[in-house]
Amino acid sequence: MHMIAPNTGLSRRSFLKMGAAAGGGLLIELSLPGARALAADAGPFAPNAFIRIGRDGTVTLVMHKVEMGQGTYTAIPQLIAEELEVPLDAVTLEHAPPDPKYAEPLIGAQITGGSTSIRGAWKPMREAGATARVLLVQAAAKKWNTDAAKLVARDGAVIDATGGRRAPYGELVDIAATLPLPTGVALKDPKDFRLVGRPVRRIDAAGKVNGSARFGIDTVLPGMKVATVAASPVFGGTLAGVDDAAALKVKGVRQVVKLDNAVAVVADHMWAAKQGLAACAPRWKDGAHAKLDTAQIFAQLEKSSESPGAVAHKAGDADAAMKAGARRVDAVYRQPMLAHATMEPINCTVDLKADGLDIWVGTQVPGIAQAVAAQTAGLKPEQVRIHNHLLGGGFGRRLEVDFIAQAVAIGRQVRGPVKVVWTREEDIQHDMYRPPYLDRISAAVDAKGMPVAWTHRIAGSSIMARFFPPAFKDGVDPDAVDGAVELPYAIPAMRVEYLRVEPPAVPTAFWRGVGPTRNGFVVEGFIDELAAAAGQDPVAYRRALVKDGRARAVLDLVAEKSGWGTPLKAADGVRAGRGVALMQVFGSHIAQVAEVEVNADNEVRVRRVTCVIDCGFAVNPLTVAAQMEGGIMFGLTAALWNEITLADGRVQQSNFHDVRMMRMNEAPRIDVHIVPSGEAPGGVGEPGTSVAIPAVVNAVxxxxxxxxxxLPIAGQLAAKNT
Structure with missing residues (x-):
């Protein structure tokens, strides 16, 4: 089977290259448009995804994405299999190694995130499969000395219906590898799709059910030790001392490893490590942020937001239009820090040997993980081997590599492999948090209550300035304003500003999206305010403002499917209501109606969510529906209950008793409707979360x-009740 020889050009156009290598078989190299890698020392790259077809007919896709529950390991092979004319179960997957050539073209780095996987793969992956198919047909024509137009590819073989001949792909790969690259290869008309667009059960589901699937935390190596960690409870604090002797008295404890801001206890198993960590009773120097609390952070945001920010978007003269309006509406919205709380606790296994470093981990950024591990270990990147896994949830947490650097620092002091596992408490109290934000938003309305001017000032952390500095330009974080600058509504005069305000010492990160999940709450909450002030129905008000046909269609359909305008029944003492929200984010148009009831104790229960999405062509409708359901649950949980607060420099929450998850008996009925579309796919991983938050707020x-x-809702209702 041919191995892959990656292309390293910087072309902004997608192209395919076919060739041969020692050993026989067909390789397909797919070069995607890209940019420079995030790591400063990575240099230029051409991100690549590859297909290999062996003499035995095996089709191998070197997967440039990781599977964290979003369905990429099914949907992307569907694209290849469709154009290549092979059954889906004929495609096998390999994790791509860390290499800039496997970058996501829509981001420019080797990242799984941003709802980009299908959007970035839609055309290039189909082109790769189609080009391979054409070459295999041409190879059969050459072998049989016939016209290729008389042949068809089907089910992993080329067929000559007139001559009764059939050649499996494996018999043709050597000839195909010698043929010139075909140009202008036509892709299938979607009406001819047999696999893409069909509901296909996820290929990773069985392993997760029967336990054969392997996540990073499942790593077991000969002679492996297990370590658990305690870091300074105050951001920026350092380790003052530990009782090594007490820890080493615990049966199974082998070693105590001290870092500048943390201590790790290494043992034969996790229970001994935990007991040893408790026994060592670490002492801390709290440092400069020992008195930091949530009130201080929001006071800083409040004060900063009183000043103008960098202009992220401008249309018309918003100030003049604001003065000319019949009435003005103002509001201030606040959103707390949030933890990721992924199902799989943070973990990383390292084994530092003479010839380099091996790392077993689940990461959304294998290239960055490799670079950081190499820097921490004092090695060259090529000396670090990343063994990536399925992820037990990412949500943006595994875009970060802090825990990988920490594990390597611990592994440098341990002989043999060591698996570092964080407790849930360590995970919650040392997360990379979704930032707190404060938004000032105003509108001037005409005599009918319709907006003629709109200003929106956003104050909060810039994740992009840290994660990808080139994207932070002219004082604007493009992610922080995403969902605020491109509205589905026609507003004549508009200005959106951004102020970078970093919470002191608190690490911030992406959280199943940041900009859209935040700005949806603000924008759609405020649109609802304007509708109420105008005395108009929220759906009708939005419909009068909508400027895009696709957005209007999802709004109309969600109103129909949710029974908008029909009476709601509720028990005595229970209040019920519906709320609507509409967004165009991540290349998709999505609307939701949440139906809630609120009891006498101001407890909110979401009874039903109706979701309509136009995500372009739905490669796998089952995946789309599942992502909507999961995203909605994620958003509802955050909107109803979740926040991370600080007191005396310490995170107050520690586990699922105070980082509340929606329970199974609390889960609402969720109805998902996918609008048929011939448009290129949009993202589906984060839109469900983004729209669920304002929909439930408006329903309340x-x-x-x-x-x-x-936010969260629960605290606000309780406060008003008292």
Missing amino acids: FAATGQRIRT
């Missing part, structure tokens, strides 16, 4: 008359 207003401008 409909039920109670109380406008929620600060």
